Amino acid sequence: MSERGYYGEFGGAFVPEILTATFDELQLAFETAKQDPAFWEEFVQLMGSYSCRPTPISYAENLTNRFGGARIYIKREDLNHTGAHKANNVMGQGLLVKRMGKTRVIAETGAGQHGVATATMAARLGFECTIYMGEVDVERQRPNVFWMERLGATVVPVTDGSRTLKDAINEAFRDWVSNMDNTHYVLGTACGPHPFPEMVTYFQSIIGTEARKQILEITGKLPKRVYACVGGGSNAMGIFSGFLADDDGDKRVELIGVEAGGHGIETGQHAARLASKDASIGVAQGYKTYFLQDGDGQMKETHSVSAGLDYVGVSPILAHLRDSGRVRFEAATDKEVIEALALTIKSEGLIPALESSHAFATAFKEAPQLSSDDVLLINQSGRGDKDIFTVADAFDDPKWEQFIIDKAAQYQARAAARRSS
Numbered sequence: 472m473s474e475r476g477y478y479g480e481f482g483g484a485f486v487p488e489i490l491t492a493t494f495d496e497l498q499l500a501f502e503t504a505k506q507d508p509a510f511w512e513e514f515v516q517l518m519g520s521y522s523c524r525p526t527p528i529s530y531a532e533n534l535t536n537r538f539g540g541a542r543i544y545i546k547r548e549d550l551n552h553t554g555a556h557k558a559n560n561v562m563g564q565g566l567l568v569k570r571m572g573k574t575r576v577i578a579e580t581g582a583g584q585h586g587v588a589t590a591t592m593a594a595r596l597g598f599e600c601t602i603y604m605g606e607v608d609v610e611r612q613r614p615n616v617f618w619m620e621r622l623g624a625t626v627v628p629v630t631d632g633s634r635t636l637k638d639a640i641n642e643a644f645r646d647w648v649s650n651m652d653n654t655h656y657v658l659g660t661a662c663g664p665h666p667f668p669e670m671v672t673y674f675q676s677i678i679g680t681e682a683r684k685q686i687l688e689i690t691g692k693l694p695k696r697v698y699a700c701v702g703g704g705s706n707a708m709g710i711f712s713g714f715l716a717d718d719d720g721d722k723r724v725e726l727i728g729v730e731a732g733g734h735g736i737e738t739g740q741h742a743a744r745l746a747s748k749d750a751s752i753g754v755a756q757g758y759k760t761y762f763l764q765d766g767d768g769q770m771k772e773t774h775s776v777s778a779g780l781d782y783v784g785v786s787p788i789l790a791h792l793r794d795s796g797r798v799r800f801e802a803a804t805d806k807e808v809i810e811a812l813a814l815t816i817k818s819e820g821l822i823p824a825l826e827s828s829h830a831f832a833t834a835f836k837e838a839p840q841l842s843s844d845d846v847l848l849i850n851q852s853g854r855g856d857k858d859i860f861t862v863a864d865a866f867d868d869p870k871w872e873q874f875i876i877d878k879a880a881q882y883q884a885r886a887a888a889r890r891s892s
């Protein structure tokens with residue numbers, strides 16, 4: 472990486488001039504914290520006492536036997552507090568906010584998971600918290616909005632544009648410009664203007680640092696392949712970080728990023744920026760990377776069964792690692808993902824998030840071609856409880872449908888009684 476936060480031709484910081492001083496302040500605080508061993512120690516301590524770190528690696532014995540190829544191991548980021556790797560990033564940034572002496576945090580969220588994680592961090596560390604969310608997403612993600620509000624956050628529905636994630640990002644930046652003295656913007660993934668891709672990767676690298684040590688202890692060797700799903704790219708950069716050293720052993724570890732293939736690449740309804748040829752290089756949302764955009768730079772509609780992978784851009788670090796040949800990219804379709812999820816639940820008693828299930832689907836395709844000497848490591852970025860509405864629909868469960876119908880009837884009766892009293 473160069474001084475200005477470029478990875479090859481990707482990255483940079485395309486921010487309004489009024490925010491330059493704020494970015495300089497953040498950059499300086501981050502550099503200073505990184506050089507202070509007490510900061511990382513404080514982070515590790517907090518994650519150990521509040522978020523179940525180090526998360527274990529589980530041997531998937533039943534899946535291994537079923538495929539009859541490589542031995543399959545799973546890094547359990549689902550065991551983090553709030554159910555995913557997102558905790559690593561938000562708690563890390565929270566500690567940095569304390570160091571900077573700021574008192575308020577803001578964030579954007581699409582699916583709502585990053586909003587819940589940020590609101591949790593703000594409650595724990597004592598910050599004021601405002602979450603920007605497209606109005607459409609507020610309606611779709613009521614359970615997450617419910618928890619954000621219980622956690623004390625103010626959730627602002629954004630009514631501009633398409634009323635989804637990108638409009639929420641614009642609004643969060645607008646807030647930051649007016650309140651930079653006391654406010655930090657907690658960006659949720661390894662994207663956005665420098666130093667966010669580097670900073671988010673730094674906090675998430677705790678996954679890869681642990682995983683490399685654990686897999687060596689358990690199997691006596693480095694894995695042949697490491698799989699991670701890629702939305703913005705933070706859990707992937709987190710686990711890949713453990714295997715990016717420039718030595719012969721690590722260079723032989725194949726790194727595979729799995730994107731949302733949606734209804735299939737050929738349909739155009741997907742979010743595969745690096746695994747398809749549908750994305751092109753551009754500058755948006757403050758950084759340069761591959762975006763799913765048309766010839767005029769208008770962002771395309773993306774689709775995925777998993778809200779967390781449904782994003783038009785991708786980490787500039789991953790764009791560079793792909794172009795330089797270090798990371799291979801694949802896409803898994805919605806259908807393959809649901810099948811991989813069903814199989815993992817029944818075989819191992821694990822419930823991966825729909826996002827994580829993309830990594831499982833691709834690993835399952837490749838495991839039979841390898842030998843039992845080979846070790847595969849899958850990053851289970853989160854747990855699937857949050858996906859109950861989507862998964863129940865995909866499984867077409869009639870008992871679940873009846874439950875929702877009954878619940879709705881109860882609420883209608885209650886609302887009617889309230890109106891007539």
Ligand SMILES: *Cc1c(COP(=O)(O)O)cnc(C)c1O
Nearest residue numbers: 702703704705706779826852853
């Ligand atoms: C948010 C989320 C993702 C996608 O984000 P990345 O930055 O690409 O890691 C993946 N898995 C889970 C469980 C998530 O909640």
